[in-house]
Amino acid sequence: MLSPILSNIYLDKLDKFVENTLIPQYTKGRLRRVNPQYRKLNDQRQRARRRGDRATARQLLRQMRAVPCGDPMDPGYRRLRYCRYADDELLGFTGPKAEAEQIRAQLAAFLRDELALELSQAKTLITHARNDAARFLGYEITVRHDDSKITAGRLARNGRRMLNGTIALRVPLDVVKAKCAPYRRRGQPWLRPALVNLSDYDIVRVYGAEYRGVINYYLLAGDVWRLHALRWNAETSMLKTLAAKHQSSVTKMAARYKAKIETPHGLRTCFEARVARVGKKDLVARFGGIPLRRNKAVVITDPAPVLAPMPRKELIYRLRASRCELCGQRGTVAVVHQVTNLARLGKPGPGQPAWAALMTRMRRKTLVVCQPCHQAIHATPVTHAA
Numbered sequence: 001m002l003s004p005i006l007s008n009i010y011l012d013k014l015d016k017f018v019e020n021t022l023i024p025q026y027t028k029g030r031l032r033r034v035n036p037q038y039r040k041l042n043d044q045r046q047r048a049r050r051r052g053d054r055a056t057a058r059q060l061l062r063q064m065r066a067v068p069c070g071d072p073m074d075p076g077y078r079r080l081r082y083c084r085y086a087d088d089e090l091l092g093f094t095g096p097k098a099e100a101e102q103i104r105a106q107l108a109a110f111l112r113d114e115l116a117l118e119l120s121q122a123k124t125l126i127t128h129a130r131n132d133a134a135r136f137l138g139y140e141i142t143v144r145h146d147d148s149k150i151t152a153g154r155l156a157r158n159g160r161r162m163l164n165g166t167i168a169l170r171v172p173l174d175v176v177k178a179k180c181a182p183y184r185r186r187g188q189p190w191l192r193p194a195l196v197n198l199s200d201y202d203i204v205r206v207y208g209a210e211y212r213g214v215i216n217y218y219l220l221a222g223d224v225w226r227l228h229a230l231r232w233n234a235e236t237s238m239l240k241t242l243a244a245k246h247q248s249s250v251t252k253m254a255a256r257y258k259a260k261i262e263t264p265h266g267l268r269t270c271f272e273a274r275v276a277r278v279g280k281k282d283l284v285a286r287f288g289g290i291p292l293r294r295n296k297a298v299v300i301t302d303p304a305p306v307l308a309p310m311p312r313k314e315l316i317y318r319l320r321a322s323r324c325e326l327c328g329q330r331g332t333v334a335v336v337h338q339v340t341n342l343a344r345l346g347k348p349g350p351g352q353p354a355w356a357a358l359m360t361r362m363r364r365k366t367l368v369v370c371q372p373c374h375q376a377i378h379a380t381p382v383t384h385a386a
Contacts, residue, residue, distance in 0.1 A: 004086040010115065011084065017110050018082045018091075022103060026093065029077035032070030041067065065147050065161060083136075090136045092129070100126050133170065139221065140170040171221045179214055180233040189236035191244050200242060204257065204273040205285035207238040212290065219295045227292055238271070238287060265291040315366060324370040326355050326377075332370040337377055339365050346382050353380045 045060035070077075079094040080103070093100050104126065108119040127133070133140035144163040183189055195203050211234050218224050242253040259272040270289030274282045315336070323330045337355070339345060342365060345356040352360070355377045359367050369377065 007086040011087065013114060014089075014107075014110065015082075015084060017114075018107075022106060023080050023082065026078050026080040026095065026099065026103060029074070032072075032074045032077045035068050035071045038064060038067045038069050065150070068164075085137055088137060090134065090141070097126060097128075133172075135172065138172070138175060138217070140172050142168045142170065144168045169221045170223050171218050171226045173226070176226055176229055179227075179230050183233040183237035189233045189240065191237060191240040193244075195241050196245050199275075200245070200257075201273045201275045201283060201285045203238065203241055203245070204271060204287050207234055207241075208285055208287040210234065211287060215290050215292070216298070219298045222294050224294055225292050231288065231292070235271070235288065259286075261286070261289045263289065263291055265293065315368075318366075318368045321368075323368070324373055325367055326358060326369045326373045329370050334368045335371065335374050337367045337369055337374055341365065344382065353377075353382060355380075356382045 041060050041064045045057050045064065048054075048056040048060060077094070078099070079092075081092040083090045083092075091103065093103060104119075104124060107124075111117040111119050125134070129141070129143035130145055133142045135141075144166050146163045147161055149163045150161060183192075195206060198206070211231065214230060215224070215227060218227060236250070239250045239253045242248075242257070243250050246253070254271070257271040257273055259270055260267050261270055262268075268289045268291060271287045273285045276282050318325070319334055319336070322332060322334055324332055324334065339359070342360065342363065345360050346352050348357060348360055355367060355369070355373070359365070367377075
């Protein structure tokens with residue numbers, strides 16, 4: 001598809017505008033200033049520790065962990081981040097909503113004046129990342145906040161709030177519902193009649209490829225476990241399709257194709273269909289067996305396009321040879337004699353013309369010949385079988 005390539009070419013000016021104008025304009029300060037309330041509680045805690053009042057110090061520490069360390073309203077601290085994929089873009093801004101609206105207005109003006117594009121106000125939303133989720137490339141993006149998650153240290157006071165301010169990726173619930181829909185009918189998993197006439201290997205291969213593509217894309221999400229619903233629906237639909245093909249039951253199909261495979265998280269149950277081959281490894285189609293656990297190290301890569309060689313038709317090479325295939329003369333102007341099917345050439349034998357015998361031997365409905373031979377062919381027609 002050319003759409004992403006054309007988007008990258010046309011929106012290159014937008015990237016430079018954001019990187020050279022907006023980001024420097026809305027990036028200020030090196031660190032947030034300390035929250036006055038946090039500093040006050042910390043001073044009280046230090047005084048309690050010096051006088052030996054450990055109970056008060058622990059209570060003040062619990063209060064400190066419910067208060068931001070940095071001042072969230074620091075006017076001297078701003079950050080703007082930008083990410084774009086094709087025509088889908090996301091800007092992350094640390095600052096007040098009023099300035100976020102200014103950024104949106106500047107983007108709209110640039111797109112209108114420089115690129116003759118209209119910014120959709122309905123789709124260009126300003127979302128508070130802690131309370132709501134922003135949609136980008138099929139994910140929901142939020143900022144996590146949990147004062148109870150503390151990193152382990154040698155001492156409890158050495159721990160810090162590990163989740164606050166970190167980005168979380170989630171699987172949207174409507175995506176789960178949409179991915180399950182093709183496998184459901186009448187409110188329950190259903191077979192797919194279009195696949196019933198395929199082989200068992202192809203049925204498992206189709207279901208496995210569809211399921212694997214969705215799961216691998218969402219392995220970056222912290223709640224990838226939500227796709228258990230997709231696994232159950234797709235698996236049940238596959239087993240019902242196999243059962244309809246063999247006029248059997250889902251239980252028998254599950255017992256026939258169930259298998260165990262080794263994964264980085266131990267043994268996992270999946271379903272396999274094999275095609276035995278003489279002198280080669282079996283062809284294996286597999287459904288499932290992918291642990292639904294977040295994989296931080298997973299990388300989504302688009303495979304590099306490989307040029308598929310398209311060989312010329314054999315007839316083209318035969319014409320370019322400029323050789324009569326009947327008499328062997330070279331350097332002649334070649335023409336092609338063609339029959340509708342090989343049955344019209346008659347049965348091999350003494351009564352079959354030389355040109356018909358040659359086409360029968362070559363098993364070709366075409367013959368590249370010179371002009372004299374072509375005239376001779378039409379002068380000696382074949383009495384073909386009825």
